[in-house]
Amino acid sequence: MTTSTPGPTDQYATRHNPFVYFESITRSPDCAANVVNFDRLAGDLESVATTPNLAYITPNLCNDGHDSPCADGQPGGLETSDGWLRRNVPAVLDSSAFKQDGMLVITFDESEAKTTGPSGVAGGTGGGRIGALVLSPFTRAGTASAVADNHFSLLASIEDMSSLPRLGYAGAPGVHAFGSDVFNLRR
Incomplete structure (x- = not known):
């Protein structure tokens, strides 16, 4: 499996996540617990205590506006990227952790x-x-x-x-x- 070329079911690209290139991170036992899929962020944002101090979010190759059309047939490009931002940014901005010092x-x-x-x-x-x-x-x-x-x-x-x-x-x-x-x- 390659993580640089998108497929219809997995459009993730390792090259867009710089943290996986630091051995001090990948060798740490905390890596698997803290380098997680984006779908976990919604639960983390429910309180200041559960919100990570740093959340590095990189959309997949379709939602980041890179591919057009996308490997799964979505239109891609800026239209898809804009839709992803419209769906996800408000949850971050509305979180108590962001409002505190985000x-x-x-x-x-x-x-x-x-x-x-x-x-x-x-x-x-x-x-x-x-x-x-x-x-x-x-x-x-x-x-x-x-x-x-x-x-x-x-x-x-x-x-x-x-x-x-x-x-x-x-x-x-x-x-x-x-x-x-x-x-x-x-x-």
Whole structure:
């Protein structure tokens, strides 16, 4: 079984889940208990106590807008991706854990650029301009940042918020973590 090519019944792609590439995670006995299917999130969101400190959600290759049409015959593309977001984002935003101190980042991953960007990080600044939404009780609605962040910036931000050392390219010189350009609303 491959986890890079979608089939009609399983459209999951390992390459979209960076955590399974860290041996310190996959070797941990907690991995099987904590790297779980998305359908478990609804129950976790029922209270602050059961909501994980970090939930990394990556839709399958159909719901992420990548494939069009999808392997199971759905239309795919942005139409299917938008529908997935409309069905799932409200549950996160309505949860007590999100309202307390949450952050939901919706971003995209497609790029063909293979250059070194201004930060000197291999892969450049994420391969060009892609969209990202940061929703949080600490971010004013309508905020727009002119800072050139990338996927390593997101990882660095998560690591900094969790008081963890920066891994891989997140620790490269010039990688910007989210700051007052994103978190601009005091509570």
